[in-house]
Structures are given as C-alpha cells and as structure tokens.
Amino acid sequence: MVEQGLYLDDLKVGDTFISEKYYLSTEKIKSYALEFDPQVFHCDENLAEDTFFKGLAASGWHTASITMKLLTESLPFAHGVIGAGGEINWPRPTRPTDVLYVKSIIKEIKPSKSKPNQALVVVESETLNQHNEVCQKLTAKLLSFKESED
Amino acid sequence: MVEQGLYLDDLKVGDTFISEKYYLSTEKIKSYALEFDPQVFHCDENLAEDTFFKGLAASGWHTASITMKLLTESLPFAHGVIGAGGEINWPRPTRPTDVLYVKSIIKEIKPSKSKPNQALVVVESETLNQHNEVCQKLTAKLLSFKESED
Numbered sequence: 001m002v003e004q005g006l007y008l009d010d011l012k013v014g015d016t017f018i019s020e021k022y023y024l025s026t027e028k029i030k031s032y033a034l035e036f037d038p039q040v041f042h043c044d045e046n047l048a049e050d051t052f053f054k055g056l057a058a059s060g061w062h063t064a065s066i067t068m069k070l071l072t073e074s075l076p077f078a079h080g081v082i083g084a085g086g087e088i089n090w091p092r093p094t095r096p097t098d099v100l101y102v103k104s105i106i107k108e109i110k111p112s113k114s115k116p117n118q119a120l121v122v123v124e125s126e127t128l129n130q131h132n133e134v135c136q137k138l139t140a141k142l143l144s145f146k147e148s149e150d
Numbered sequence: 151m152v153e154q155g156l157y158l159d160d161l162k163v164g165d166t167f168i169s170e171k172y173y174l175s176t177e178k179i180k181s182y183a184l185e186f187d188p189q190v191f192h193c194d195e196n197l198a199e200d201t202f203f204k205g206l207a208a209s210g211w212h213t214a215s216i217t218m219k220l221l222t223e224s225l226p227f228a229h230g231v232i233g234a235g236g237e238i239n240w241p242r243p244t245r246p247t248d249v250l251y252v253k254s255i256i257k258e259i260k261p262s263k264s265k266p267n268q269a270l271v272v273v274e275s276e277t278l279n280q281h282n283e284v285c286q287k288l289t290a291k292l293l294s295f296k297e298s299e300d
Contacts, residue, residue, distance in 0.1 A: 036215040039222055039230045052232055052293070060233055061211070061218045065186040068211045072189055080189045082202055083210055085239030143202070 005078030007147040008119050011106055019070035019102040024058060026096040032062040057093035063100075063136045064088060067127045070102040075123070079145050084120060086140035092133060099130040107139070117146040155228030157297040158269050161256055169224035169252040172216055174208060176246040182212040207243035213250075213286050214238060217277045220252040225273070229295050234270060236290035242283060249280040257289070267296045 026045070033042035037059035040047040048056045068081075075081050094100060108122040121144045127136035176195070183192035187209035190197040198206045218231075225231050244250060258272040271294045277286035 032215075036219045037222060038219075041230065052229060059218065060235075061215050065182075065211045065215060068209065069186045069188075072187060079202060080191065083240065085210075085237070087235070087237050089235030090233070 005076050006144075007078045008109075008121075008144045009146060011109060011121060011144060013106050013109060015106045017074045017076075017104045019074035019104075022066055022070055022100045024066070024094055024096065024098045024100060026056065029056060029058045029062065029096060032065070033059055037061060053093055056096055058095070060088075060090045060093070060136070063090065063094045063127060064138070066094075066100060067102050067125060067136060067138060070100070070127075071104065071125060074102060075104060075142075077121075077142065077144060078147070079143075082143040084141045084143065086138055088139075089137045090135065091137065092135050094127075094129065094135045098135075100127055100135070102127050109144075117148070119144050155226050156294075157228045158259075158271075158294045159296060161259060161271060161294060163256050163259060165256045167224045167226075167254045169220035169254075172220055172250045174216065174244055174246065174248045174250060176206065179206060179208045179212065179246060182215070183209055187211060203243055206246055208245070210238075210240045210243070210286070213240065213244045213277060214288070216244075216250060217252050217275060217286060217288060220250070220277075221254065221275060224252060225254060225292075227271075227292065227294060228297070229293075232293040234291045234293065236288055238289075239287045240285065241287065242285050244277075244279065244285045248285075250277055250285070252277050259294070267298070269294050 041051040041053040042059050045056045102125050104123050104125040107124050111119045120141045123140050125138045126134050191201040191203040192209050195206045221231050252275050254273050254275040257274050261269045270291045273290050275288045276284050
C-alpha cells in the first residue's frame with residue numbers, strides 16, 4: 001500500500017508519520033538566504049551576533065522548505081503532497097549544525113462537497129531539532145484523493 | 151527615513167508597499183524543486199501534464215520563498231523583516247515565465263504586553279502574476295521595534 005501511496009480511504013485521524021533527519025549546515029543557511037532572504041542574520045555569522053537572533057539563524061522559509069522536503073519523503077500520499085494552504089509558526093529559529101526532523105499527525109479529514117472523490121486532510125507537522133525543541137509548527141490543508149475504480 | 155528603515159511609530163494601518171517584479175523561469179522552478187520539493191509536477195514538464203497541476207508548477211514553498219525575497223526589498227522595516235508566523239494560501243500555482251510581484255498592506259498593529267518597545271504588525275501580502283491573479287496570500291505577523299532613544 002505504501003509503495004502505491006495512501007488514498008483517502010487509507011487515512012484516519014491520529015495517523016502519525018515521522019521523517020528522516022536533515023543536517024542543516026552553515027553553508028546551506030547562507031546559500032538559501034542569499035537567494036531568497038538576504039538579511040544579515042541569515043547571511044553573516046559576525047553581523048548576526050548583534051541582531052534579534054543573536055547569531056546565525058536560518059530563514060523561517062528555509063525551515064519551511066526543508067520541512068517540505070522531509071514531508072515529501074515521509075507522507076506517502078497517493079498523487080503527492082499537495083497543499084492548499086495552512087498556518088505556520090516559528091517558535092524558535094533553526095541554527096547551523098541542527099539536525100531536523102518532522103513529526104506529522106492527521107488532525108481532521110474534510111470531504112469535499114463539490115468533488116466527491118477528494119478531501120482536504122488537515123495535517124499538523126512539527127519540525128524539531130536534535131533537542132526535540134519545536135522550531136516550526138505547520139498546520140497544512142493537504143489534498144487527498146479516493147482511489148479510482150477503473 | 152526609508153534609508154534607516156521604518157520603526158514602529160512610522161507604521162500605520164493601511165500603509166501599502168509594492169515590490170519589484172520577479173521573473174520565474176523553468177530552471178528556477180526545477181532547481182528549487184530538486185532541493186526541497188522533488189515531486190514530478192515541480193520537476194518534469196512532460197510528467198506534470200498528467201497530474202493535478204496539468205503542467206509544470208512551482209512548489210508553493212518556492213512561491214513563498216520568492217515572496218520573502220520581494221518582501222525583504224519592499225518592506226523597509228528597521229531591524230529587518232522578522233516573522234513570528236502567519237497564514238498562507240495558494241489559490242493557484244505559479245508557472246514558468248510568470249512575472250511575480252507582491253502587494254503588502256498593514257492590517258493591524260498589536261503592541262506587545264511584555265515588551266514595551268516592540269509590536270506585532272499584521273501584514274497581508276498578495277503575490278500576483280502578470281495577469282494580476284493572486285497566486286499566494288500570506289497574512290504574516292512581523293516584529294516591529296520602537297526607535298531606541300539613546
């Protein structure tokens with residue numbers, strides 16, 4: 001079943017998925033930041049010391065991007081991990097040498113009224129570091145499909 | 151004032167900021183996807199045709215990352231653009247050759263109860279394509295600081 005991916009009827013509230021681990025290097029933090037979030041606290045260890053973050057920190061959107069990578073590997077939804085949107089919070093930043101992983105739990109399954117073969121699945125995903133501190137909490141609405149009968 | 155950045159007392163509800171434009175190429179879509187969201191509809195034009203997206207589409211988190219880049223250039227907050235979190239929705243995907251820009255408006259300013267020198271500023275940012283269609287709507291809580299008096 002996992003090889004083909006999980007269809008709507010395979011999912012239930014409370015199902016939990018744990019990702020592999022991801023090593024966050026200084027180089028990755030800077031490389032993402034230079035392209036998408038070139039602020040000093042994401043780009044320069046020395047200048048970052050005197051900022052709100054008191055040291056180099058990854059962009060929250062970098063943490064979100066890494067989370068998505070870990071979700072594509074750990075949420076085996078048939079037809080892929082397709083999000084309509086969600087709510088995101090960053091209680092603390094991710095840092096150089098952090099080892100991150102994502103724990104996801106299905107909170108709710110809302111069948112579509114207009115499309116009988118699909119549903120929105122509300123998945124809460126926490127991105128944790130090596131100290132099991134929550135660095136990001138994402139509550140996402142993901143598309144799930146019924147297995148076609150043909 | 152803009153050169154130094156905007157402090158809390160410079161901001162008011164209704165203030166609007168428009169970003170520069172960003173050209174989204176096929177190469178950028180694939181390059182981001184290979185690193186963070188390696189699903190076929192973000193990586194392969196041909197295979198993408200038979201998916202939910204009916205053609206190559208950027209990852210929503212790529213659109214969010216591009217939005218952050220445009221925000222760092224268009225929201226001149228003193229001490230930088232620092233988000234505590236927010237709500238994000240993708241009404242439609244971004245596509246190869248799209249020209250994106252971001253329109254931001256301050257919706258609410260919430261002074262911090264515990265930290266008298268800072269506030270959370272609620273900013274609604276729409277990411278639009280060249281047809282002025284909304285591809286992403288982000289309602290973010292950003293940190294803003296009072297100018298220090300020393």
